[in-house]
Amino acid sequence: MQTVKMVITGPFNSGKTQFIRTISEIDVVSTDRKITSDSERVKEETTVAMDFGRITVDEDLVLYLFGTPGQKRFDFMWEILSEGMLGFIVLIDSSRPETFREARRILEIFRGYAPTPYVVAANKQDLPDAWDPEDLRIALKIDPKVKVVPCLAKDKESVKSVLLELLYAILEEMDAEQK
Amino acid sequence: MALKGNLRDFNTTQLLNLINLARKTGALTIQSQGTDAKMYFKEGKLIHATASGQDGDLTHLLLKAGKLSEEQSKQIHARAGEVSEKELALYLINAGLVTQNDVVQSVKDQVLNVIYRLFTWEEGVFYFEPNQLPPAGQITVPIDLENVIMEGSRRVKEWERLQEELPNLDMALKFTDRPSAKLRNVNLTVEEWRVISFINPRNTIRQIAQSNNMSEFQIRKIVYGMLQAGLVELVRPEGAEARPLIPPGREQPVERPPAVKRSVINRLIDRIRRL
Numbered sequence: 001m002q003t004v005k006m007v008i009t010g011p012f013n014s015g016k017t018q019f020i021r022t023i024s025e026i027d028v029v030s031t032d033r034k035i036t037s038d039s040e041r042v043k044e045e046t047t048v049a050m051d052f053g054r055i056t057v058d059e060d061l062v063l064y065l066f067g068t069p070g071q072k073r074f075d076f077m078w079e080i081l082s083e084g085m086l087g088f089i090v091l092i093d094s095s096r097p098e099t100f101r102e103a104r105r106i107l108e109i110f111r112g113y114a115p116t117p118y119v120v121a122a123n124k125q126d127l128p129d130a131w132d133p134e135d136l137r138i139a140l141k142i143d144p145k146v147k148v149v150p151c152l153a154k155d156k157e158s159v160k161s162v163l164l165e166l167l168y169a170i171l172e173e174m175d176a177e178q179k
Numbered sequence: 180m181a182l183k184g185n186l187r188d189f190n191t192t193q194l195l196n197l198i199n200l201a202r203k204t205g206a207l208t209i210q211s212q213g214t215d216a217k218m219y220f221k222e223g224k225l226i227h228a229t230a231s232g233q234d235g236d237l238t239h240l241l242l243k244a245g246k247l248s249e250e251q252s253k254q255i256h257a258r259a260g261e262v263s264e265k266e267l268a269l270y271l272i273n274a275g276l277v278t279q280n281d282v283v284q285s286v287k288d289q290v291l292n293v294i295y296r297l298f299t300w301e302e303g304v305f306y307f308e309p310n311q312l313p314p315a316g317q318i319t320v321p322i323d324l325e326n327v328i329m330e331g332s333r334r335v336k337e338w339e340r341l342q343e344e345l346p347n348l349d350m351a352l353k354f355t356d357r358p359s360a361k362l363r364n365v366n367l368t369v370e371e372w373r374v375i376s377f378i379n380p381r382n383t384i385r386q387i388a389q390s391n392n393m394s395e396f397q398i399r400k401i402v403y404g405m406l407q408a409g410l411v412e413l414v415r416p417e418g419a420e421a422r423p424l425i426p427p428g429r430e431q432p433v434e435r436p437p438a439v440k441r442s443v444i445n446r447l448i449d450r451i452r453r454l
C-alpha cells in the first residue's frame with residue numbers, strides 16, 4: 001500500500017483544522033493517554049493539537065493531510081512533517097491582513113524544505129472584510145505561476161477545489177519535468 | 180576500600196543508597212552491554228551523568244525540549260566550537276534565547292534519563308572513583324538521590340510491564356484502518372509528534388526510536404499509549420530483509436517515499452472529485 005501526504009500550513013487561526021475536518025473521512029477525537037503519571041514528563045504542558053486527516057482512495061492508496069500546529073515554538077516540527085510531501089497548501093485568513101507577513105514567512109520556509117508544488121488558499125471568503133484572492137496575491141508577492149484559490153474551509157466543495165488545484169499543479173510540474 | 184563489583188551482586192538501587200547514606204563525592208562508572216554510564220556525585224547528591232550513545236549536547240537538549248529551533252540549534256552548534264557548556268549556556272541566556280530555568284531543566288532531564296536507564300540493568304561492572312568531579316566547564320545540577328531511587332524503582336516495574344505489552348521493537352506501525360478510529364484533533368506531545376511523523380510500515384519501532392534519539396523506554400511508552408488509544412497498530416515491517424539499517428541521526432530521513440507516479444495523482448484527483 002502506498003501512502004502519500006500533503007501538508008496544510010498557514011498562520012495561527014487561519015482555518016487549518018477546519019479545512020482538514022471538512023474533508024477528512026475520519027472523525028474528531030481527543031486521545032486519552034493512559035500513561036500520564038510520569039514525573040519525567042516535564043513537557044506535559046506543551047501538549048499540542050496536531051491536525052491529521054485521511055482520504056482513502058482505494059485499497060492501495062491513502063492520502064494523509066497533516067496540519068501544522070499554530071504555536072510558533074513548534075516550528076521545528078515543520079521540516080519533519082514536510083518530508084516526502086506531495087505538495088503543500090498555505091491557508092490564509094483573508095480578513096486579517098496583520099497575518100499576511102507571517103503567511104509569507106511560512107510560505108518561504110516551506111518552499112525551502114522541498115521544491116514541491118503548492119497553492120495559496122485565501123480562506124474565509126465569506127467574511128465581509130476578506131481580501132480578494134488577487135489582491136492577496138499582490139500583497140503577499142505570490143509568484144504569478146502559483147495559484148491563489150478562494151476558500152471556505154467549512155465548505156466541502158470549496159476544500160475539494162483547493163485540493164484539486166494543488167493536484168493539478170503537481171501534474172503540471174510532472175509534465176514540465178518530462179520535457 | 181575500593182567500591183567496585185557487578186550489578187548482579189549489588190544493584191543500582193543499592194549502590195545509590197550507599198552513595199546517598201555515606202554522602203560520597205566522586206564518579207561512578209557502570210559498564211554493561213557495550214554502554215558506559217558515568218555519574219558524578221557531590222556529598223551524596225547526583226550532580227551530573229553521561230552515557231555513551233546518549234546525546235548530551237546542550238544545544239541538542241534544548242532543541243529536543245522545544246526551547247531552540249532547528250535552525251538556531253544548528254547554527255549555535257556549528258559556532259560553539261571549544262566553548263564549555265557553562266559558557267555556552269551563559270551566552271544563550273544573555274542572548275535571551277533561553278532562560279536559566281530552561282537550561283537547568285534540560286540538563287536535569289538528561290541526567291535523569293541516564294540514571295533511570297541504569298535501574299533496568301541487571302548486569303554490569305561498576306567502580307567508584309572517590310573525589311573525581313566533572314570537568315570544570317560542565318553544568319551541574321544537584322539532585323536528591325532519595326527521589327531518584329523511588330522513581331527509579333517505580334520505573335523498573337513500569338518497564339517490566341511495558342516490556343510485556345510491547346516485547347518486540349522490530350515490529351513496524353501503521354495507522355489504524357478502522358473507520359471508528361478517530362485520529363483528528365488528537366492532543367499530542369512533541370515526542371509523540373516526532374514518532375507520528377515517522378510512522379510507516381517500513382520503519383521498525385526501533386528505527387523510529389533511533390532516528391529520534393529516544394530510549395527504548397521512551398519509545399515503548401509512546402507507542403504503548405498510541406496502541407491503547409487505537410491510533411496505530413503493529414504490523415510486520417515491509418521488506419525488512421532487503422533494507423540496510425538506517426543509522427541514527429535526524430538529518431537522515433528514515434524512509435523516503437518512492438517517487439510518486441502520474442497515475443497516483445490521477446487517482447487522487449478522481450477520488451477527490453467524487454467526494
Ligand SMILES: Nc1nc2c(ncn2[C@@H]2O[C@H](COP(=O)(O)OP(=O)(O)OP(=O)(O)O)[C@@H](O)[C@H]2O)c(=O)[nH]1
Nearest residue numbers: 011012013014015016017018070123124152153154
Ligand atoms: N467565517 C469563516 N470562519 C472560518 C472559516 N474557516 C475557519 N473559520 C473559523 O476560524 C477559526 C479558526 O479555525 P481553525 O480551523 O481552528 O484554525 P487553525 O488554523 O487550525 O488554527 P490554529 O491551529 O490555532 O493555528 C475558527 O473559529 C473557525 O470556525 C471560513 O471559511 N469562514
Ligand SMILES: [Mg+2]
Nearest residue numbers: 016017051070
Ligand atoms: Mg488548528
